[in-house]
Structures are given as structure tokens and as C-alpha cells.
Amino acid sequence: MTRVLYLIACAAGPAEYLDEGVRQARSREWDTCLVLTPSAARWWQPRLAELEALTGHPVRSRYKLPGQKDALPKADAMLVAPLSCTSLNKWGAGIADTLALGLVSEGVHLGVPVAAMPYFNRAQAAQPAVARSIADLRAQNVAFLDGPDGYDAHPPRQGDPRAFPWHLALDAVEAIACPRP
Numbered sequence: 001m002t003r004v005l006y007l008i009a010c011a012a013g014p015a016e017y018l019d020e021g022v023r024q025a026r027s028r029e030w031d032t033c034l035v036l037t038p039s040a041a042r043w044w045q046p047r048l049a050e051l052e053a054l055t056g057h058p059v060r061s062r063y064k065l066p067g068q069k070d071a072l073p074k075a076d077a078m079l080v081a082p083l084s085c086t087s088l089n090k091w092g093a094g095i096a097d098t099l100a101l102g103l104v105s106e107g108v109h110l111g112v113p114v115a116a117m118p119y120f121n122r123a124q125a126a127q128p129a130v131a132r133s134i135a136d137l138r139a140q141n142v143a144f145l146d147g148p149d150g151y152d153a154h155p156p157r158q159g160d161p162r163a164f165p166w167h168l169a170l171d172a173v174e175a176i177a178c179p180r181p
């Protein structure tokens with residue numbers, strides 16, 4: 001596997017099934033490195049070693065200390081999935097207080113292809129900040145994945161995180177990272 005994907009997960013429902021996203025990415029020949037928000041890392045805390053065995057890389061969730069070396073290879077593409085409502089709004093506002101948001105907010109302006117698939121309910125989506133943040137991300141060339149080829153907010157208490165469409169997120173990554181001539 002020569003191409004490197006950073007799969008970046010926030011603390012939203014499908015993060016519980018992140019191993020499925022890793023398996024699908026690896027089956028498409030992506031050397032997959034996991035970066036979790038600190039909240040998502042808490043969800044996986046007892047099973048982080050499982051994710052490290054699956055990816056063959058350390059799972060990162062915090063900024064390194066000054067002077068520390070990078071633990072992961074350079075990314076050819078980044079996918080934020082699932083993107084929580086909170087991280088969406090922080091990202092749109094330019095707040096990079098987690099490694100997860102730091103990587104993508106800088107990465108997209110360093111020319112790395114970046115896609116993001118949200119997962120939150122319609123009550124969360126109704127906040128005016130959400131539409132603004134989505135527009136701000138798209139203006140920065142982030143492939144924000146909603147509509148038929150992505151994920152649209154579900155009615156409250158009716159989400160099905162197991163059915164998160166990882167395959168659509170990975171299709172989109174391939175479209176932006178490996179465009180057909």
C-alpha cells in the first residue's frame with residue numbers, strides 16, 4: 001500500500017464502528033492512519049490497541065510536544081468521518097484546538113485533498129452556524145459530503161450509525177485524490 005489516508009474521526013455515532021471504515025479503506029489499498037478527536041479517543045480508550053493492530057500505526061489524538069517527531073507518514077488524502085456538529089462548527093470558525101482539526105484545516109491549504117462526511121441529527125443541523133460552516137468549508141475546497149452521495153442529517157433519535165456509508169466517503173476520497181484524466 002503506497003498511498004496514505006488519514007481517517008479522522010470525531011465523537012459522533014459511527015465512530016463506534018470506526019474499525020469498519022478502516023477495513024473498507026484498507027481493502028481499497030489505502031495505508032490508513034487513524035486520528036481521533038480527544039472525545040472519540042475516550043470512546044475507544046479500552047480498545048485503542050485493536051485499532052493500532054488493524055492499521056499498523058499509532059492512533060493519534062493529541063498534538064505532539066515541541067521537538068517530538070511525527071508518528072505518522074505524510075498523508076496523500078484526508079477524510080473526516082464522521083464529522084460531528086461541534087467539530088464542523090469549530091473547523092468553519094478556524095478553531096483548531098484538536099490535532100484532528102489542525103491537520104485538516106492546514107492540510108487543505110497545503111494542497112492535500114480533504115473530504116468530510118457529517119453525522120448529526122436535524123435538530124443539531126438547524127443551528128444557523130451549521131449552514132455557515134458548510135459554506136466556509138466548501139469555499140476552502142473541502143469536499144463536504146451530503147446529499148445522495150453523502151450523508152444528510154437524520155431526525156432526532158432516528159440515526160443508524162451502523163449504516164454510515166463509509167463506501168460513499170471513500171468513493172469521494174478517490175474522486176478528489178485520484179481524479180481520472
Ligand SMILES: Cc1cc2nc3c(=O)[nH]c(=O)nc-3n(C[C@H](O)[C@H](O)[C@H](O)COP(=O)(O)O)c2cc1C
Nearest residue numbers: 010011012013037038039040084085086087119120
Ligand atoms: C453517546 C454520544 C453520541 C453522540 N453522537 C453524536 C453524533 O452522532 N453527532 C454529533 O454531532 N454529536 C454527537 N455527540 C456529541 C459530541 O460527542 C460532542 O459534541 C463532542 O463535543 C464532539 O467533539 P469532537 O467533535 O471533538 O469529537 C454525541 C455524544 C455522545 C455522548
